[in-house]
Amino acid sequence: MNFNNKIVWITGASSGIGEALAYAFAKQGAKLVLSARRENELQRVKNGCTGSPDILLLPFDLEDTSKVDILTQQVIKYFGRIDILINNGGISQRSLTKDTPIELDRKLMEVNYFSYVALTKSLLPQFIKQNSGHIVVISSIAGKFGFHLRSGYSASKHALHGFFESMRMEVYDNNIQVLMVCPGKIKTNVSINAITESGAKLNEMEASHEKAMSGEDCAAQIVRAISKNKYEVFIGGGELNAVRLKRFFPNLFFRIIRKVKSN
Numbered sequence: 001m002n003f004n005n006k007i008v009w010i011t012g013a014s015s016g017i018g019e020a021l022a023y024a025f026a027k028q029g030a031k032l033v034l035s036a037r038r039e040n041e042l043q044r045v046k047n048g049c050t051g052s053p054d055i056l057l058l059p060f061d062l063e064d065t066s067k068v069d070i071l072t073q074q075v076i077k078y079f080g081r082i083d084i085l086i087n088n089g090g091i092s093q094r095s096l097t098k099d100t101p102i103e104l105d106r107k108l109m110e111v112n113y114f115s116y117v118a119l120t121k122s123l124l125p126q127f128i129k130q131n132s133g134h135i136v137v138i139s140s141i142a143g144k145f146g147f148h149l150r151s152g153y154s155a156s157k158h159a160l161h162g163f164f165e166s167m168r169m170e171v172y173d174n175n176i177q178v179l180m181v182c183p184g185k186i187k188t189n190v191s192i193n194a195i196t197e198s199g200a201k202l203n204e205m206e207a208s209h210e211k212a213m214s215g216e217d218c219a220a221q222i223v224r225a226i227s228k229n230k231y232e233v234f235i236g237g238g239e240l241n242a243v244r245l246k247r248f249f250p251n252l253f254f255r256i257i258r259k260v261k262s263n
């Protein structure tokens with residue numbers, strides 16, 4: 001797929017995987033819509049996007065989806081169409097289930113699940129009208145198995161698979177592609193920004209993320225998966241073996257995974 005002049009909307013574009021995706025698509029001449037809460041960080045990313053002919057900054061909070069239809073109309077009015085939506089913005093979690101107030105479980109679902117659903121639904125009529133479109137969903141290997149300190153996070157990522165795999169069948173005849181991306185460990189601020197039981201950030205770069213694959217390498221693999229019209233892609237290092245282990249040897253997997261340290 002040639003991304004030159006394609007319109008690509010990336011959420012969570014102010015940091016990590018989303019930022020790296022912005023640079024990767026800019027390099028290929030794509031026009032971009034960059035979203036996240038921090039406008040100054042979006043501006044910084046925009047300044048680093050060499051190669052893109054046009055970039056629209058659209059800051060908003062994924063926890064409040066009441067204005068997504070207005071935002072979508074803004075994008076369509078500005079660019080006339082939209083080719084790729086990358087639902088990427090999100091927050092992780094580091095708290096025990098017994099200590100986590102239900103409000104935080106809801107917050108994780110709002111940001112990591114409902115915002116993806118809301119944005120996709122608001123764009124779907126346009127994709128159907130165009131008879132084309134690509135929806136990319138950044139899930140996680142935590143969308144394939146549960147893990148310590150991540151019950152709400154893992155639930156929000158599992159929910160994405162149910163929703164988007166069902167929707168994929170419905171929009172197949174409209175020439176709309178759905179790609180599920182399951183990163184393992186990627187070196188970003190995800191652990192620093194993860195919420196704890198008090199609602200405060202963990203504020204710690206975990207060792208496993210420090211040593212992990214770079215956001216740039218992750219973004220390159222996502223771009224490749226889009227261009228190959230893949231349904232699902234797993235990206236990361238040795239931690240991806242856990243997905244295979246659960247699939248083929250579930251009992252052994254459960255015995256091993258409960259002893260694996262969270263960080």
Ligand SMILES: NC(=O)c1ccc[n+]([C@@H]2O[C@H](COP(=O)([O-])OP(=O)(O)OC[C@H]3O[C@@H](n4cnc5c(N)ncnc54)[C@H](OP(=O)(O)O)[C@@H]3O)[C@@H](O)[C@H]2O)c1
Pocket residue numbers: 011012013014015016017018035036037038039041060061062063088089090091092111138139140141182183184185186187188189190191193209
């Ligand atoms: N890094 C990994 O190891 C890993 C593994 C599996 C899956 N993932 C997934 O990858 C995606 C990107 O995460 P990352 O690793 O790049 O982490 P990151 O560096 O912390 O970036 C998270 C991005 O999401 C945005 N965001 C967070 N809460 C938001 C909200 N309420 N409204 C709008 N934007 C919000 C942040 O922007 P603002 O703060 O400016 O709003 C930021 O741009 C997430 O969905 C994450 O679950 C990451």
